[in-house]
Amino acid sequence: MFKKRSLAAPYLVWMVAFIAVPLVIVVYFAFTDKTGAFTLENIMSLGMYTTVFVRSILLAIVATVVCLVLAFPLSYMLSRMHTSTQSMMTMLVMLPMWMNFLLRTYAWMSLLENNGLINRFLGVFGIGPFQMINTSGAVVLGMVYNYLPYMILPLYTIMVKIDSSVIEAAQDLGANMFSVLFRVLIPLSMDGITTGITMVFVPSISTFIISRMLGGGSNLLIGDLIELQFLGNSYNYNLGSAMSLVLMVIVLMCMSFTTADTEEMEAMV
Amino acid sequence: MDNNLIVSLKNIVVDFDGQTVLTGLSLDIHDKEFVTFLGPSGCGKTTTLRVIGGFIEPKSGNVFFDGKDITRLPPYKRHVNTVFQKYALFPHLNVFENVAFGLRLQKMDEKELRKRVLEMLELVGLKGFERRNTLTLSGGQQQRVAIARALVNHPRVLLLDEPLGALDLKLRKEMQIELKRIQQSLDITFIYVTHDQEEALTMSDTVVVMNKGAIQQIGSPQDIYNEPENAFVADFIGESNIIDGIMQRDFYVEFAGQEFVCVDKGFERNEIVEVIVRPEDIQIVPPIQGQITGIVENVIFKGVHFEMHVKAANTEWIIQSTQAAPVGEMIGMRIGPDEIHIMHRTEES
Known part of the structure; x- marks a missing residue:
């Protein structure tokens, strides 16, 4: 028993060094000023960034919902295919993830630009050009494109386990x-849905690359704001820590909401 | 007789990936009957059931229910319900909600629904199990839930796809009797699929023996057992000795180098036929009194009887008897006229 437990030691060290300690540091900076004295100033001043917070949450929710709507039927179809086709198709779903995240997003930039591929193609037929880059739509597109596999895989994993005869039984009963x-289908896929939502919502709400590259200056998200505090001109890591802390609280709240929701639904049925 | 038909299949053809599974099958099923499709795996019995349930659309042919053509009707619009092979209970619902599933879809009011579900659970012997999670039930109990769930909708026809396949022998026997009781008390049609001939003979009013996508014989259990129409049926239903013979003239047949008196007639003179004798219909007598003599090759104790393999001239006989003859001993065998069944030769054998 002791032996087995000692195997977990490296992970424990890892967790303390890279998760617990940084968290403590974040909390410390969030509640102190530059001189190191306790203050609530950082948290209080976040009020002026409300629009950025609201925009981040909204865009993340939209991206998550779009992912779910796209992934659900796709995963179901995938789960009903021949086993050999299934592994081929899951590989295709994963394929974009073999490429670097930045490269993928750059690719979308050159597609969506005002004189990018799409607009030039449409121009041949005398349509457009359309303003596609630097819109919130482009940001959502980038999120959906990058995070869709994280929705498909957990859904597919759960749905493969649903026996076709259960679906036939339901049809048989009217x-x-x-x-x-x-x-x-939805009640039986609930675990996959929750996992998928978490895995898409969390990176979406904290992203800064996607909004920077596809959203231009007008679609600043919390992630960008935090980055600015640490690397940008406004260099203020106390404020940045306060933002990170609030973001974490928001994510935690959203997550507990989804888990509570599924438990409630399970209790209902 | 024809006005109480409930299900009629007309020339049903089903293909899977270019392989013909049902080859123009036609069948009439009467109301309130217990009908069993019996045959080896891959004979098309489950496919036939799924055509009736609406899960497989035939390539050609028609399905009639109560006189109306339902060939293109989806499963949820048909007045039949199915008990699936692996029960297919809803894992996210408890016993009560599993049974209530069909009624909830009909938007039945809560009071009536409760009454119907509880009634049905009592019928299948699961009173008090309402709140149980289906995953904590034994195989037999899950099967009862599946039956209650299908029956609560008051279907006119209940389809059962090898429902007892996963249960142990003792439980299976209990459930056979129980199913028959339920069918009789509800007075509805049961269409039952099995590869177990004993199960088919125990429960059915009518047995449909199938092989290679076609019907071999339709009849009462007694007919099927006593008067098999071809060698396949004879071989599949119980054990049989199937030997080539020559029908010399009406009531006289020659096989195993002997002439026997039989009850069959209407064959051509000297027609080559197949002779079927059930192992339990052969009498063991001292060699001198036997029509055929042979040497006992081995004896197996089967519980109720002994099974002996006896070598005589160039045929091997299976004999079942409550008394065993020792291995290696010469015995005589007698077969009465009533125990000999003559069939036209099928091209298969």
Whole structure:
């Protein structure tokens, strides 16, 4: 027993050094000023960034919902395919992830630019050009494109375990497609849905690369704001820590909301 | 007779990836009957059931239910319910909600729904199990939930796809009797699929023996057992000795180098036929009194009886008897006229 436990020691050291200690530091800086004296100033001053916080949350929610709507039918189709086709298709889903995140987002930049590939193509037919880059739509697109696999994989993993005969049983008992979806498929996929939402929402709400590259200056997100405090001109790591802390609290709140929601739904049915 | 037909299949053809599974199958099922599709795996019995349930659309042919063509009707619009092979209970619902599933879809009011569900749980012997998680139930209990869930909708026809396959022998026997009781008390049609011939003979009013996507014989259990129409049925239902013979004239057949009196007629003179004798219909007598003599090769104790393999001239006989003859001993065998069944030769054998 002792032996097994000692195997966890490296991980424990890792956790303390790179998760617990930094957290403590973040909390410390968030509640101190430049001289190291205790203050609530940092937290209080966040009020002026409300629009950025609201925009971040909204865009992350939209991206998560779009991912879910796209991934759900796709994952279901995937899970009903031949086993050999399934592994091929999951590989295709993963394929973009083999490329660097920055490169993928750069690719979208050159596609969406005012004289980018899409606008030039449309120009051939005399349509456009459309303003696509530097819009909140482009930011959502970037989030969906980058994080969709994180929604598909947990959903697919859960759905593979749903026996086709359970769906047939529902149809047999009088359930049309709509009822099968809401009374059987969604409840049985709930674990995958929660995992998928977490895995898309959390990186979406804290991203700064995507908004910087595809959103231009007008779509500043919390991630960008935090980055500015540490690397930008406004260099203020106390304020940056306060922002990080609030972001963490927001994420935690959202997450506990989704878990509570599923528990409630499970209790209901 | 024809006005109480409930399900009719007309020339059903089903293909899977270019392989023909059902080859123009036609069948009439009467109301309130217990019908069993019996056959080896891959014979098309489950496919036939799924065509009736609406899960497989036939390539050609029609399905009639109560006189109406339902060939293109999706499963959820059909007045049949299915008990699936692996129960297929909803893992996210408890026993009560599993059974209530169909009624909830009908938006039945809560009071009536409760009454119906509890009634049904009592019928299948699961009173008091309402709040149980289905995953904590034994195989037999899960099966009962599946049956209650299907029956609560008051279907006119209940389809059962090898429902007892996963249960142990003792439980299976209990459930056989129980299913028959439920069918009789509800007075509805059961269409039952099994590869277990004993199960088929125990429960059915009518047995449909199938092989290679076609019906081999339809009849009562007694008919199927006593008057098999071809060698496949004879071989599949119980054990049989199937030997080539020559029908010399009406009531006289020659096989194993002997002439026997039989009850069959209407064959051509000297037609080559197949002779079927059930192992339990062969009498063991002293060699001198036997029509055929042979040497006992081995004896197996089967519980109720002994099974002996006896070598005589160039045929091997299976004999079942409550008395064993010692291995290596010469015995005589007698077969009465009533125990000999003559069939036209099928091209297969």
